[in-house]
Amino acid sequence: MQFSVLTIFPEFFDSFLSCGLMAKALEAGVVSVTRINPRDFATDRHHTVDDRPYGGGPGMVMGLPTLVSALRSLPRPGRMLMLSPAGRPLSQRFAAELAGEEALTLLCGRYEGIDDRMFDLFDITPVSVGDFVLSGGESAAACLMEAVSRLVPGFMGKDASAEEESFASGLLEYPHYTRPEVFEGLPVPPELLSGHHAAIAAWRRQRSLETTLARRPDLFDAVALSREDAAFVRGLPRARAGRNMHLGLVHGPVVLKDGKVGTVSLTNLDVHDIARVSRTYGLGGFEVVSPLRDQLALAARIVAHWREGPGLAANPDRAEALSLVRLHEGLDAALAAVTADHGREAALVATSAKGPATLSFAAARELIAARPTLVVLGTGHGLADEVLARADGILPPLRPFSDYNHLSVRAAAGILTDRLLGDVL
CATH class of the missing domain: 1.10.1270.20 (tRNA(m1g37)methyltransferase, domain 2)
Structure with a gap:
């Protein structure tokens, strides 16, 4: 494997290339590394490689003349990569893909970045080693070189070592122990x-x-x-983390078709299907809210038929799902029930197909992991403003960039739950 590294700090790699397995691989000829300094291609006496950005703003931008000359001087550039936080994430699978190349050229940016026309002149793949910002691409390039080199035949003393390491099977590695016992x-x-x-x-x-x-x-x-x-x-305990989350289906106050605030009728399918979602994802419960007592009585009869009546014998799986259903006349009662279940005050997270959002899905996942949370969906045309105003956060629409946001509440409940808990199994 031939690495060509374009960097204005070639000395950065001195220690990295002179110790450990990397040094042994270089000595054995398994890998080779050439460092190219773009300053060597500058034509002015100051060896300038950067300039002020067009449009103004802080910092400097690495210019094209020296970088282009440096790249064109390479007899065998191979696949060209630029280390950038905006690039393709470096994974074990991607490293294995790169290890199959004969040569790689790594561009190490500095300052505010590189003139973007570089991508019009060369076929360059941006690569990111993580969601953070570094002062330059050198440390990221070293990370990439080691990840790729370890997968080149002959680099590891025992090839099985690479096969058993973290990510080799797609999972993290098991813990290790040695003497003393x-x-x-x-x-x-x-x-x-x-x-x-x-x-x-x-x-x-x-x-x-x-x-x-x-x-x-x-x-x-x-x-x-x-x-x-x-x-x-x-x-495993973590697989049951979904119990912190309860789904709530609010029938009032919600927005009606004419834009007014009121209450809509309860639907048998909603109760069944959202209960099944709740059971599948191991939720703490499914809270059905309606201020209409006759609607709650209807829901109670539906639930009783499956939990205690003829439906139990006919379909015990459905009974298991509907065992999570609780009926409440108002949102306060639902929140109080969730709080009582967990012995801690429950958070209220609202959903809206229109926005604006105040809570990202990532932040909501952290909230659910930390405390009991009631995530409420609205029937009709969505939750009323008074419900949104009291929520601890409002989630983004499931399809924020779509011009059609009219999922059924049953479909929305399934997608929403998977987005919040899907990686918890």
């Missing part, structure tokens, strides 16, 4: 001392699943789990 009262897990290879493999797999769920549950999106894996994860 007991240190300051802390023993090595007995499974690792058993000598039973199948038991050790099972223990490691379970710890890998456990660690991934606790620290990076999003990784499960790209991993095919066996039935045994799924059964194990379902039993």
Whole structure:
């Protein structure tokens, strides 16, 4: 693997390339690294590589003349990459893809960035090593070089080491232990001392699943789990985190078709389908709110038919879902019930297909992880302003850039719940 690194600080890489496996790989010829300083291609006596940005603003921008000359001087540039927080995320899969190249050229930006016309002149892929800003691309380039080099044949002393590391299977790696067997009262897990290879493999797999769920549950999106894996994860405490969340379906006060505020009728399908969503995602409960007592009585008969009546024998799964349904005359009663369930004051999160949003989905996930939360959806044409005004936050529309936001409340409940809890399994 040939790396060509364009940087105005070539000395940055001295330590990185002179120690550890990287130094051994260079010595063995497994990888080679050439550092090119764009200043060497400047034509003025100050070796200028930057200039003021058009349109004004702070900082300087790396200019085209020196960078273009530097790139065109390379006899074998290979695939060109620029380290940038706006780039494609560097993952293990992407690193493996890059490891299949014969040569890579890495552009290390500085200042406010690089003149964007560079992308018109060359086929360059921006790459990000994380959602943060660095002073330049050098440390990101070092990160990329190591991630890619480790996957080049001959780099690792034992190829199996790379195969068993974090992300190699799509999951985080299991914990490791070595001598002494007991240190300051802390023993090595007995499974690792058993000598039973199948038991050790099972223990490691379970710890890998456990660690991934606790620290990076999003990784499960790209991993095919066996039935045994799924059964194990379902039993972990984090997999039951959805119990902090309750769905609420408000029938009044809501916005009516004519724009006025009032109450709409309860729908049998809404109760059934949102209850099934709630059970599927392990929610704490499904709170149905209507100020009309005859509507609540109707809902009570529907629920009783499936939980206690003939429906229980005919479809026990439906009974299990409807066991989560509770009926309330007002939102205050629903909030009080959720608070009583958890022994802590519940947060109220509202939804709206129109906006404006005051709470991102990421922030809502953090809120649900930290405290009991009632997430309410409105029937009719959405929750009334008085409900939105009292909420601790309003979520963005599910399709904020669409010109058609008219999902059924049942569909919205399913999509919303998955967006908030999907990575918790």
